[in-house]
Amino acid sequence: MNMPIENETNYQASKYRTPDGAPTDIVIFTITSEGKGSVKKSLPTRELQVLLIQRKQWPFEGQWALPGGFSMESETIHESARRELTEETGVSDVHIEYFNVYSTPQRDPRGWMISHAFFALVHERYLEKRQAADDAADVRLFPIDEALAMDLAFDHEIIMRDALAQIQQKMLTTTIAREFLSEEFTMSELYQVIQTVVPTFEERNFIRKITSTQSRKGIIEEVLDHQGQGKMSNRYSQRAAQLYRFTDYVPQLSIYS
Amino acid sequence: MNMPIENETNYQASKYRTPDGAPTDIVIFTITSEGKGSVKKSLPTRELQVLLIQRKQWPFEGQWALPGGFSMESETIHESARRELTEETGVSDVHIEYFNVYSTPQRDPRGWMISHAFFALVHERYLEKRQAADDAADVRLFPIDEALAMDLAFDHEIIMRDALAQIQQKMLTTTIAREFLSEEFTMSELYQVIQTVVPTFEERNFIRKITSTQSRKGIIEEVLDHQGQGKMSNRYSQRAAQLYRFTDYVPQLSIYS
DNA sequence: ATAATAGTGTCTTTCAGACACTATATC
DNA sequence: GATATAGTGTCTGAAAGACACTATTAT
Numbered sequence: 001m002n003m004p005i006e007n008e009t010n011y012q013a014s015k016y017r018t019p020d021g022a023p024t025d026i027v028i029f030t031i032t033s034e035g036k037g038s039v040k041k042s043l044p045t046r047e048l049q050v051l052l053i054q055r056k057q058w059p060f061e062g063q064w065a066l067p068g069g070f071s072m073e074s075e076t077i078h079e080s081a082r083r084e085l086t087e088e089t090g091v092s093d094v095h096i097e098y099f100n101v102y103s104t105p106q107r108d109p110r111g112w113m114i115s116h117a118f119f120a121l122v123h124e125r126y127l128e129k130r131q132a133a134d135d136a137a138d139v140r141l142f143p144i145d146e147a148l149a150m151d152l153a154f155d156h157e158i159i160m161r162d163a164l165a166q167i168q169q170k171m172l173t174t175t176i177a178r179e180f181l182s183e184e185f186t187m188s189e190l191y192q193v194i195q196t197v198v199p200t201f202e203e204r205n206f207i208r209k210i211t212s213t214q215s216r217k218g219i220i221e222e223v224l225d226h227q228g229q230g231k232m233s234n235r236y237s238q239r240a241a242q243l244y245r246f247t248d249y250v251p252q253l254s255i256y257s
Numbered sequence: 258m259n260m261p262i263e264n265e266t267n268y269q270a271s272k273y274r275t276p277d278g279a280p281t282d283i284v285i286f287t288i289t290s291e292g293k294g295s296v297k298k299s300l301p302t303r304e305l306q307v308l309l310i311q312r313k314q315w316p317f318e319g320q321w322a323l324p325g326g327f328s329m330e331s332e333t334i335h336e337s338a339r340r341e342l343t344e345e346t347g348v349s350d351v352h353i354e355y356f357n358v359y360s361t362p363q364r365d366p367r368g369w370m371i372s373h374a375f376f377a378l379v380h381e382r383y384l385e386k387r388q389a390a391d392d393a394a395d396v397r398l399f400p401i402d403e404a405l406a407m408d409l410a411f412d413h414e415i416i417m418r419d420a421l422a423q424i425q426q427k428m429l430t431t432t433i434a435r436e437f438l439s440e441e442f443t444m445s446e447l448y449q450v451i452q453t454v455v456p457t458f459e460e461r462n463f464i465r466k467i468t469s470t471q472s473r474k475g476i477i478e479e480v481l482d483h484q485g486q487g488k489m490s491n492r493y494s495q496r497a498a499q500l501y502r503f504t505d506y507v508p509q510l511s512i513y514s
Numbered sequence: 515a516t517a518a519t520a521g522t523g524t525c526t527t528t529c530a531g532a533c534a535c536t537a538t539a540t541c
Numbered sequence: 542g543a544t545a546t547a548g549t550g551t552c553t554g555a556a557a558g559a560c561a562c563t564a565t566t567a568t
Contacts, residue, residue, distance in 0.1 A: 018277050018278055018279075019275060105331055174512070255429065255432070257473060
């Protein structure tokens, strides 16, 4: 411990080297969906994208970076991230989650900066009206693979890789898939969303398992109309599909069953 | 964003209010095991305990608190936590994991302090030689329930509750149980460790499932002697029990199976 | 023999996984 | 009728869950 021996009357934090800032960085994910060109009804093509801003000033002027900014004394780190998210995208009330701290010495040429990284999951409909904020030259969505191949500012490539690993893991173990879907959705939409985030995911009997397995089925339920009949959607298909919604049930996983 | 418009030649972090420190707090868990008084061989009583220090100075002088200290500019937060853990307990090379940041305004009377919380899992044999460091009046292990009922310094009760929830969840979804066990262990030891951390855990056919289930058995394997026979232990029992060890296999859980 | 721990036998019900098949509606 | 999506029938083998039973050995 290098905490000084002090008391209330003579304690002075300024006697010690202190951080030069506590920024937040936010990896904003969205899944875009693009209907296939043909006139026929069919499943859209979905793609995982991240929102980046182009820096306007030193350091890393002109390079692309994660949105974020400095925390203030009057707010928690989490509130700071929410504020920055709203400032960057105009979006509030979306899923935002803290996942790691980045503190490698020299990671920021401006000084000793301890950065707190969040990921946010945003339905694409919320990102339509976005625009570049004051300190950004440009704001854009990039496919995740493309973003990871760019020469990003700071250690943002590492942060983004970590964020991707996080949401891939959470996609399979929690119900965050709901953040990318509408309230009501079909099984193929859910399946597509999972596959978009975790390309290796494959379950041939997906519909059967998700709808009939005792241990799993608590997480979703059928949507019924006012007559108690299953509510259907034919948005993507000739034959109408049953609509489902997530319940509030939080699944508990265990390797020891 | 409140990031200033600056460039390399005129950027001065000191123009903005900056944090007064970036401390780490470490929730050090151990499981003590106490042989039953009788002469007969029997399973020990196990208890989940946390290590606390008694503060020697303002603020919260005389109160019990989590060990920890201030990060330095030349190290990462993670390195800082490891350093503090070693300073407090003499222990290195144990499982230590970052889990959250605490930044509520006014959480520390010394100023704007953003605290980074870790949990460490330590086998009780490593905590025998511990002693109070310079800035602590005393160091002791407390049963987790007792510790949570104490009037702890700062927001350390919240941090400890969060840490407990974390290790309970990880106990069931990862192989961290190994951190509380020796390299080789019996099924009843493993079962006891899980139950000590997660009291609600109950599996009647535990041995059978963990040793025979295809999907789960990859995480542990039987220990064999040099003749290829199962290595046994009669430390706790009349009848000798098979010894197991964890493999390096990392189980992947999914709610969508 | 007793006690304490370590396992096995056996039954029923459910689930996983495969894959061919049927169903519905649009073009 | 071709096509695209949605879903069912049916089979096999494996696993879950319950619980009574046997096995081993220090005392």
